[in-house]
Every structure is written in C-alpha cells, then in structure tokens.
Amino acid sequence: MSTPTMPRNTRTDLPAAEIPPASLEGWYVLHQSLSVDWPALKAADPAYARGAVASFVTLAERWATDAEPGWSGVYRVAGGGVDFLVLHFRDSLDRLIEAGHELQLSPWGDYVLVREEYLSVVELGLYALTRDLVGRVDPMDRAAWDDALGEALAAEREKGFVRRRLQPRQSEHMPYVCYYPMDKRRNPGQNWYALTLEDRAALMAAHGTVGRRFAGRIAQVISGSMGLDDWEWAVTLWAADPLEFKAIISEMRYDAASAEYAEFGPFLVGKRLSAGDFEALLPSPTAR
Incomplete structure (x- = not known):
C-alpha cells in the first residue's frame, strides 16, 4: 500500500x-454474520446438499491459503442468533467486495442468509x-x-x-x-x-x-x-x-x-x- x-x-x-x-x-475488513436454513438443507437432495456444503469448504480453504494479499477465516458461532462468522481481510475495497459476494454466488449461498455485514479498515x-x-x-x-x-x-x-x-x-x-x-x-x-x-x-x-x-x-x-x-x-x-x-x-x-x-x-x-x-x-x- x-x-x-x-x-x-x-x-x-x-x-x-x-x-x-x-x-x-x-487491510480492509468485512465481518459477515451468517444464518443457515438447516431445514431446507436437510430436506434437499443429499447429493446436492453435500455439494453445497463442499462448495463452502472449498471457498474456506482457498480463502485461507490463496487470498494474498489478505485472507479469510470461517468461525462457528455460539449464540448470537447466527451460525457462522466469516472474517475477510483484503488489501483493497474492490477485492473485499469480491470476497464478500463469493459466498452468496456459491451453491452454499442457496442455504445461507447474511444477517449482518460490517465494513472497516x-x-x-x-x-x-x-x-x-x-x-x-x-x-x-x-x-x-x-x-x-x-x-x-x-x-x-x-x-x-x-x-x-x-x-x-x-x-x-x-x-x-x-x-x-x-x-x-x-x-x-x-x-x-x-x-x-x-x-x-x-x-x-x-x-x-x-x-x-x-x-x-x-x-x-x-x-x-x-x-x-x-x-x-x-x-x-x-x-x-x-x-x-x-x-x-x-x-x-x-x-x-x-x-x-x-x-x-x-x-x-x-x-x-x-x-x-x-x-x-x-x-x-x-x-x-
């Protein structure tokens, strides 16, 4: 920078x-609080549900190892009315915007509601x-x-x-x-x-x-x-x-x-x- x-x-x-x-x-920072539609996930075709969760796994692994400069972490939350917190760090606002939208565009995004997003630097x-x-x-x-x-x-x-x-x-x-x-x-x-x-x-x-x-x-x-x-x-x-x-x-x-x-x-x-x-x-x- x-x-x-x-x-x-x-x-x-x-x-x-x-x-x-x-x-x-x-670095720019985005905190994303996510809730999962667990009933819909359980009711979905098992193969599709597994593929959706696998897409989340793939994203998380790539964020952790191939997001330079920057990284993202996924956290299982206790309480708070949400299931996951995703924490993104990137060197520009443009790259942060891309990271924040990747989840919603993935198959896992069909079962996830973004409860809150918080932007800071x-x-x-x-x-x-x-x-x-x-x-x-x-x-x-x-x-x-x-x-x-x-x-x-x-x-x-x-x-x-x-x-x-x-x-x-x-x-x-x-x-x-x-x-x-x-x-x-x-x-x-x-x-x-x-x-x-x-x-x-x-x-x-x-x-x-x-x-x-x-x-x-x-x-x-x-x-x-x-x-x-x-x-x-x-x-x-x-x-x-x-x-x-x-x-x-x-x-x-x-x-x-x-x-x-x-x-x-x-x-x-x-x-x-x-x-x-x-x-x-x-x-x-x-x-x-």
Whole structure:
C-alpha cells in the first residue's frame, strides 16, 4: 500500500487541543454474520446438499491459503442468533467486495442468509505521536505540519511490528474469536470529541497499559469504520481460551477510556473451523 503524506482524518485548521489523532490504515475488513436454513438443507437432495456444503469448504480453504494479499477465516458461532462468522481481510475495497459476494454466488449461498455485514479498515491510532508532534511543530503552519507528519507516518510504517498490526494474521494457537463494534460517547458533559488532545492521549495510554497485560494471551485488531459503517470502530480479538475475552473486557470496563466514554455493540464469539470441522457439516449420505 502507498504511504500517505497526511492521515485522512486529521485537520490542520483546528486549535492544537482539538486535532484528531493521526492514524495509519492497513487491510480492509468485512465481518459477515451468517444464518443457515438447516431445514431446507436437510430436506434437499443429499447429493446436492453435500455439494453445497463442499462448495463452502472449498471457498474456506482457498480463502485461507490463496487470498494474498489478505485472507479469510470461517468461525462457528455460539449464540448470537447466527451460525457462522466469516472474517475477510483484503488489501483493497474492490477485492473485499469480491470476497464478500463469493459466498452468496456459491451453491452454499442457496442455504445461507447474511444477517449482518460490517465494513472497516485496520487502523493504528497514533495519539502519542500526534501529541508529541504538536509539541514540536505548529499545526497552524500547514506546510511545516504536513511535512513533519508525513515523515513521522512514513517512519512508523517502516517498523516491522506496525506492518504486522496493519496486516494481521490469526495465530493457529488462538482459534477463538470475539468481535464487537463500538463508539466513543458524545453526550453533553461526556463527549470524547470535546476533550483536548492531551486528555485523549493520556486516557488511551492508560487504556493501552491494561491491554498490554494480556499480551501473549489475546491478539487484538482495531479497525476504523467512521464513514464506512454505523459504528466508529470494530474490535476483533483472538485467544487460545475464550475466557480470556471475559477477563480483558471486564478489566477494561473499569478503565476510564471505556467506563466514561465507550459504547459497545453486540458481541459474537466463536471458534475458527479447521478442515476436519468442515467435514462434520456434511450430511451423511444416508441421511434424509
């Protein structure tokens, strides 16, 4: 991906205290929540039903191994009124649109209803970098600010750990997923966007400290959706133990950034399907 000289969500005609954080964007993300018409699948001709499920297996295997740059994962969901969550990562919106429609165009699509789709882009919010830059460069000097910010963003993007965060991969030893959308509150007297840059940076630094205590136990992907979907961010967590989701979210609820300013959407939790798991979905040849 090309390196932007200016983050698209940063304005330089605002007082320094009101400047949004600079950000880096990575892969586009689509979360698809699917329900299966199980009665119709059971009532279908066994050979056709097996072929439909096999088409789903083929898609999932290709997405996992031949979708570069990017990948897709299929998860069996517990509760939430849906059967599967499909998580797509691609390097462009065009390729993401294609991936999102492949399922509906396959034979398996005859038995699947897409309950919800959520669009976002992997985002690395740079509160500390923006705050530090404001201390050295006047944002009102547009030329100087553009140059300094462009150089800072280019340097960040060259870091290996930054590239890995912008193009995330799910570890094999973390098969469980937790996904939810979220907003920052904009209530009178409780408006995140009315806080100074210094206050927002401090709150996010404390929030990040809590998250780092779960390093190695949870992998987190934050994807921004302002202007792309109904909420402001999507949060995707992976873990080896699903109880880790309860632990980190419970602890973060007491953090000021969440306790005072966060609104959460519905949660989906599930486990990524392996090749063997897909085989269990295939109806028995003798079943009717």
